[in-house]
Amino acid sequence: MSLIRVVWGSATGPTAMSSYDAALADAGVENYNLVSVSSVIPADVDVEAVGTAPDLGPAGERLTVVESRATTVGPGRVSAALAWSQSVDGGPGLFYETSGETDPENVERAVLEGLAAGQELRDWEFDEPNVVVESSDADAGTYTTALALAVYGDSEPIL
Incomplete structure (x- = not known):
């Protein structure tokens, strides 16, 4: 059975891109080219929240992801949320994502409302x-x- 891993991270940096790269490193996926997809979970797939990704293959390869991210320059707070639910019979499921410069409770409420x-x-x-x-x-x-x-x-070869 295939596996979708849910990972997360946060970090700071001197530029928006450097903080994003560092947050990817915190999640364990900094060495891959991310390809975003919409939010449908295929049937017969396990979804596991792991925090930090294990080694997923050689650097520079492609990873297919659903991504929630937010970047801000301080002072302030930044939050990103990812919610999911699968069919009870092993059928397909959904991911929903949201983010913002707000408190985590508001972002969690918003992502659950979107999923519903x-x-x-x-x-x-x-x-x-x-x-x-x-x-x-x-x-x-x-x-x-x-x-x-x-x-x-x-990961999969990009070329």
């Missing part, structure tokens, strides 16, 4: 939702990124 709305559009019977929220304070003059990613399988 997406579930209402489908004729699937869903299991209970799962959610991961990554949040971090941003110091004055420093860029901070928070992110949560659903990583589909292992």
Whole structure:
């Protein structure tokens, strides 16, 4: 059976891109080229919240992901959330993502509301939702990124 790993991280840096790269490193996926997809979980796939990704293959390869991320320059707070639910019968499921410069409770509420709305559009019977929220304070003059990613399988050659 295939596996989708949910990873998350946050970090600071002198630029928006450097804080994003450092947050990817915190999540264990800094050495891959990320390819974003929408939010459908294929049938018969396990989803596991792992925090930090294991080795997923050689550097420079492609990873398919659903990504929630937010970057801000401080002072302030940044939060990213990823919620998911799968069909009770092993069928497909959904990821929903949201982020913002706000407190983690608001971001969690928003992502769960989005997931519920997406579930209402489908004729699937869903299991209970799962959610991961990554949040971090941003110091004055420093860029901070928070992110949560659903990583589909292992890396694949990009060329």
